Amino acid sequence: xxxxxxxxxxxxxxxxxxxxxxxxxxxxxxxxxxxxxxxxxxxxxxxxxxxxxxxxxxxxxxxxxxxxxxxxxxxxxxxxxxxxxxxxxxxxxxxxxxxxxxxxxxxxxxxxxxxxxxxxxxxxxxxxxxxxxxxxxxxxxxxxxxxxxxxxxxxxxxxxxxxxxxxxxxxxxxxxxxxxxxxxxxxxxxxxxxxxxxxxxxxxxxxxxxxxxxxxxxxxxxxxxxxxxxxxxxxxxxxxxxxxxxxxxxxxxxxxxxxxxxxxxxxxxxxxxxxxxxxxxxxxxxxxxxxxxxxxxxxxxxxxxxxxxxxxxxxxxxxxxxxxxxxxxxxxxxxxxxxxxxxxxxxxxxxxxxxxxxxxxxxxxxxxxxxxxxxxxxxxxxxxxxxxxxxxxxxxxxxxxxxxxxxxxxxxxxxxxxxxxxxxxxxx
RNA sequence: GGAGAGUUGGCAGAGUGGUAAUGCAGCGGAUUGCUAAUCCGUCAUCCCGUUAAAAGGAUGCACAGGUUCAAGUCCUGUACUCUCCGCCA
Numbered sequence: 001x002x003x004x005x006x007x008x009x010x011x012x013x014x015x016x017x018x019x020x021x022x023x024x025x026x027x028x029x030x031x032x033x034x035x036x037x038x039x040x041x042x043x044x045x046x047x048x049x050x051x052x053x054x055x056x057x058x059x060x061x062x063x064x065x066x067x068x069x070x071x072x073x074x075x076x077x078x079x080x081x082x083x084x085x086x087x088x089x090x091x092x093x094x095x096x097x098x099x100x101x102x103x104x105x106x107x108x109x110x111x112x113x114x115x116x117x118x119x120x121x122x123x124x125x126x127x128x129x130x131x132x133x134x135x136x137x138x139x140x141x142x143x144x145x146x147x148x149x150x151x152x153x154x155x156x157x158x159x160x161x162x163x164x165x166x167x168x169x170x171x172x173x174x175x176x177x178x179x180x181x182x183x184x185x186x187x188x189x190x191x192x193x194x195x196x197x198x199x200x201x202x203x204x205x206x207x208x209x210x211x212x213x214x215x216x217x218x219x220x221x222x223x224x225x226x227x228x229x230x231x232x233x234x235x236x237x238x239x240x241x242x243x244x245x246x247x248x249x250x251x252x253x254x255x256x257x258x259x260x261x262x263x264x265x266x267x268x269x270x271x272x273x274x275x276x277x278x279x280x281x282x283x284x285x286x287x288x289x290x291x292x293x294x295x296x297x298x299x300x301x302x303x304x305x306x307x308x309x310x311x312x313x314x315x316x317x318x319x320x321x322x323x324x325x326x327x328x329x330x331x332x333x334x335x336x337x338x339x340x341x342x343x344x345x346x347x348x349x350x351x352x353x354x355x356x357x358x359x360x361x362x363x364x365x366x367x368x369x370x371x372x373x374x375x376x377x378x379x380x381x382x383x384x385x386x387x388x389x390x391x392x393x394x395x396x397x398x399x400x401x402x403x404x405x406x407x408x409x410x411x412x413x414x415x416x417x418x419x420x421x422x423x424x425x426x427x428x
Numbered sequence: 429g430g431a432g433a434g435u436u437g438g439c440a441g442a443g444u445g446g447u448a449a450u451g452c453a454g455c456g457g458a459u460u461g462c463u464a465a466u467c468c469g470u471c472a473u474c475c476c477g478u479u480a481a482a483a484g485g486a487u488g489c490a491c492a493g494g495u496u497c498a499a500g501u502c503c504u505g506u507a508c509u510c511u512c513c514g515c516c517a
Contacts, residue, residue, distance in 0.1 A: 044475055048486040055447085055486085058498045062446050069497090076497040200507095243438050243472080245454080368472095370438065375455030375471065377438090 001363040002104050004037050017107035020114050020325035028103055036097045043093060047086040054079040102211055105330035106360040112334050115324030121337075122324065127308065128317030130341055135404040139344030140395045141273045144170065146406040147426045152273070161271065162263060162278045164391055169424035170398070173410075174281070174390045176417035177397075178256060181283045181310055181387040185254035188306060190285065195234040197258045199226050203237035206365035208331035208357075215264040231255030232384045235286040240365035246372040249380065250289040250299065254387060257282065274391035275349065283387035288367065288380050291359055296381035297334075300356040303385040304336050307352045310388060313413035316396050317341040319348050333358045338386075340396040351393050354385035 007014050007030060014030055057076045064072055108114075113122045144150040149170035155163050166174065182192050204210040204226060209217065218227035228234060235253045244251075259282045270276035285306065287299045304320070311318045323335040334356045339348035359379040362368070368377045401409040407425025410418050418424070 041475075044486080048475060051486055052484095054497085059447070061497055073497045080497075245438070370454065370471085372454080377472075 001101055001360055002107070003363070004033070004101070008034065008037070014107065018105070020108050021105050021330070022116060022326040023105065033097070033100050033104070036093060036100065040090065040093050040097060043086060043090040047083060047090055050079060050083045050086060054083060102205060106333050106358060108325040108328065108332070109334040112328070113322055113324040116326040118327045120324030121327055122322040124320040124322050126317070126319045127312070128315070128341070130317050131343065131400055137343050137399065137402060138406065140399050143398050143402055143406055143408065162276060164274055164277050166391065169421070170394065172418065173397070173424065174394060176414060177314070177388050177390055177393060178281065178283050179417050180313065180414055182254055182256065184306065184310065185283070185285060185387060188252070190252040190254035192254045192256070194256045195231050197228045197260060199228050199233055200224070201226065203233055206240060206361060207233045207236045208329070208361060208364065209233065212330055216262055218260050218262055227260035228257065229261045230259050230282060231257040231284040232286055235284065236361050236382060237365055239288065239367050242367060243377055244369035244380070246290065246369050249369060250287055253286040255284045255286055257284070274395050277391065280389060280391060282389040285385040285387050287383040289383070290369070291378040291381055293358070296356050296358060296383060299383050300334060300354065303383055304354045307338055307354060307385055307387065311338060311340060311351070313411065314397060315411040316400055318351070328355070331355070331357050331360050333360070340393070341400060342396050343399045349396070351389065351396065352386040355383060357382045357384070
């Protein structure tokens with residue numbers, strides 16, 4: 001959500017920002033928004049004048065004598081009727097305004113690459129060496145089969161497509177990765193928190209999932225409840241409607257939760273294996289900081305650095321993608337994706353997504369803090385990044401670390417979380 | 429699932445249908461000076477207005493309705509919190 005005052009004062013910049021994000025006038029016309037705002041202001045002024053008059057009369061009734069009293073009551077009643085009509089008009093206009101306002105994307109950073117879609121994304125750097133195998137490497141599905149690590153076919157009959165069941169050391173590995181990342185985040189000052197995977201509707205608007213991508217979300221009508229696609233949803237609303245003290249900031253959360261996605265738009269993509277499933281586990285990094293672009297950009301770099309560290313600890317080759325304006329989602333100001341090398345696909349696949357949302361979400365959740373310098377109440381900035389998401393992260397992990405016999409090496413940083421094991425596999 | 433109690437500003441906490449007390453914290457100012465105290469203003473959103481302020485006004489007591497000239501206060505519904513009972517990993 002953008003401040004209407006900002007839109008009024010920077011109309012050209014906002015139009016430019018919308019264009020960069022790939023919006024046309026048909027998608028979203030800010031002139032419509034501005035016209036509505038003008039109407040609303042007019043209606044407010046006239047209805048407030050009416051309310052003022054009515055209040056004056058009402059307040060005089062108490063001390064009026066019997067003769068005057070009935071006349072004043074009648075007058076006030078008449079004004080009340082008039083006011084009600086004005087109010088109804090105002091409410092209708094405001095409702096329209098709100099709907100439009102919720103559709104307004106965040107303005108992209110001037111530093112973000114400009115492009116229409118993922119073709120405009122820019123690789124900033126590649127880290128780690130792509131492995132060269134002196135044997136024919138297996139893909140993660142074969143590796144799971146020969147090591148007795150999964151029940152993919154059986155579980156599909158029970159839970160449907162895009163689900164997974166993994167077992168033995170691979171199941172342990174999944175949890176070990178989360179434990180490692182949670183410990184790392186704790187050492188960086190994050191508060192470890194496990195959060196629900198169910199949510200009411202309002203937080204989805206707060207995050208900016210709605211009104212944009214309803215198709216992606218599981219909904220349970222009997223309870224009017226949604227399944228969360230990420231802990232970001234919950235963490236973003238955890239402090240909603242609060243006015244924090246500046247010295248409480250930054251707030252750093254390391255949130256762990258099962259995550260659910262319908263993958264409605266992904267039919268045919270990644271149908272086999274662990275890359276794209278309806279239910280997964282994610283450890284999420286979430287930051288609430290001051291309304292200061294230098295400050296939130298600092299945290300943006302920090303979050304990216306932490307997830308790069310995670311991939312380095314897991315000894316996985318990856319690249320840092322600077323996501324372009326047309327490919328980043330509506331809430332984002334700047335977005336970096338980390339893509340990790342997947343040998344069987346001979347390409348990098350997204351495993352982390354690191355975003356600076358500035359105050360766009362905080363306006364939607366009404367999350368504010370009192371600034372120490374001027375005592376004013378301001379909207380906070382929020383940021384989020386993946387810590388680790390499984391089972392997707394297991395795909396590059398077992399493929400990159402595989403041996404000729406199908407066993408998989410465990411990097412040294414992860415070994416403590418695997419009971420000291422250096423290698424896992426059936427024949428060990 | 430059942431019974432009862434509750435929800436007032438950043439926090440604490442009054443409020444019997446007639447302009448939301450008071451204290452603490454924050455911010456601004458004044459004053460005295462001795463490391464702090466005192467006093468005044470401000471301290472949720474919006475309108476009008478202004479170079480910027482000030483002054484003025486509207487709204488705001490969990491949310492949504494209703495009754496009334498007038499609702500924090502009365503009525504209805506919903507959400508949430510607490511206590512007890514039931515069920516339960």
